[in-house]
Amino acid sequence: MNQFYDVTAISADEKELKRIATKYGVKNHHIEMTRTISPLDDLKAVWKLYRFLKKEKPELVHSHTPKAGIVGMMAAFLAGVPNRFHTVAGLPLLEATGTKRKVLNFVEKLTYSFATKVYPNSFGLNEIIIQEGFCQLEKLKVIGKGSSNGINTSYFDKTLFSESANQSLKEQLKIEADDFVFIFVGRLVGDKGINELIAAFKTLTSTALSDHLNLNLNLNRKLLLVGPYEQELDALKTDTLQEIEQNSNIISVGFQPDVRAYFAIANALVFPSYREGFPNVVLQAGAMGLPSIVSNINGCNEIIKDHQNGLIVPVKNTEALAEAMRDLVDDEILYQSLQHQSRKRIMENYEQEVVWQALLAEYKKVTDHV
Template sequence: MSLTEAKTSKNKIIRTAAVPGSLYGLLKGQLHFLNQYYDIIGVASEGPALQLVEEREGIQTKAINIERSISPFKDVISLFKLYRYFLKEKPMMVHSITPKAGLLSMVAAYFARVPVRAHTFTGLIFPTQTGFLKKLLLLFDKIICNFATHVYPEGNGVKNDLLQYKVTKKPLKIIANGNVNGKDLAYFDPLLFSEESILAEKESLGITDKDFVFIFIGRLVNDKGMNELVDAFYQLVQKHSDVKLVLVGSHEGETDVLPESTWNKLNAEKRIIWVGKQDDIRPYLALSTALVFPSYREGFPNVVLEAGAMGLPAVVTDINGSNEIIENGKNGYIVPSKNEMALLKAMTLFVEDPSLVSAMAKNARAMIADRYEQSFVWKSILEEYERIISTTD
């Protein structure tokens, strides 16, 4: 089926996620693009973001509550509601992107006899767990794959974990080098920010032109490597005083709470500048010298892509996604996860070798543009939809 035929037939595709924020944030613009060729419906839990998705993307949405945590009674209710809705709408495809939505959507779509059932693994939780919880989460992922007709890992790291743990024997295809939505390089463009605006922002934060500015963007939790980052930075500033660390993110509502000792250090060190969660991270990337992202696990971290698009080299941990975006020594450095001393060594190298940082910065944006430019990713997804739907007809 050609793209013209696809647009004429307007096959119905339902995209599902547990929370509307996933549709809103992870698939920005993509749903509107796909809606030119197919009838796209977004399904997620009730919330203001779902209405925003409908308005911004110009698609139909449906609120069906899906708990992110394990909740057997509520999960059965959600499963039944999804089944009834799929039965009513009779879509050609259901495509899910978050774990719980994937579990319930794939099972419901199977029993509702939806021809194409696709799931994208944006990250795996079970590899970092232990005991019964690990076995349970692994079982859930096996169920997703069992009921899905097509499985898409977001990157080679996720693919390798699915293979290593024998989650499925079905073909695993990575679309467009891995990232689910790509990056809008016209939006993440350092040239949008003048020297005057950057200087004004620096002054408001107490940053001088002499400062080397590291930036971290993400949730302020243990799992993001915050303990190692704060400790490494504490040691770094003992030797180098003209260094700042900007933290962009929140800890509110999190269960993975940082220990009091980390909070005490974070609050006591004046060279750590915590600006909270920000809707627009670009001004903070524009004033920074390098990203530092010592997370324990990711699927395919948008933060590393966005920092690269803004021309920043990065220090990242050797985890899924991060180690695919960063090439050691070319656009950043990769260090072992949960290793404070390795993190400190890399950060020190960045501060002490400005020519190296400058060379990596020149490569950063070009490497993102070459592999993750948004229109390329969208076109690749559309072509994959065309392929799998045409083979199903």
């Protein structure tokens, strides 16, 4: 967008904001925001952003994430910004109940009321917004076939990583040449399905020896976890944490700025999330040639077609998850069939440049640029 517009990036994490702004050659402005329900802090953020927008007088403000959405859309509305776009990349409220759900519903409606356009990043999310009555229909639109940003398949490409580089990383992580490696990439929190994933993998490894003896099937299975814990926001169960620590077949490497090398040594993505918008990690895994096991939720079940480029399992179902993982390990014909379609489907439907052009067209409709 900075080829067509004077772009300013605004975010809460000042250090990361400056790094990204420098990388992409855009201006930046730091506004502190929390990720929790914090009305006083949120109003302070709205006030600070309002003052900045009144001074800068932008043609368009485009917000992402629920908290940046309410802060950004309210401040832009109050500052008289004519074009106020909000991308919905997931609804945390779907897992909330009681008073918290009512509060989050209200905030979501308020965000959309301040926006002039609302872009759910999947068709499933679009349907949920309509069903919940969050937004006027004329404001809603899904860009392209879904996704907030598409995927750069030239960047996420397994052929960029040599066999020697892959072997070196495997040795570092103590992964053997004949290990079947499941990978999860994302925050290690409850609503990403980590409790179910660890329980399913425990079942898989505990039955692996008997399977091997009786049926001569693959014994070596590893689970590679790439991502940070967020215990203060969505804590994992104690049993889950203990299993991650004690199971020698589970390898946790924490947050990694570049996940491609880890995809390159894996065989399949497992992503049993409870809720998503349009998960980038599933796009990334597919572009790297990996089939995916995903939960049957919006976004995931749009990228993955069951038994075409991956497997779809019910949400929060440990048994079904373990069975799907076992199928990929033990059924080589199934695995190769899914793998063959993985990168092809992403390239045909979610190439980044296509999404960018579609979004640029939305901007051009409402700005002075031709």
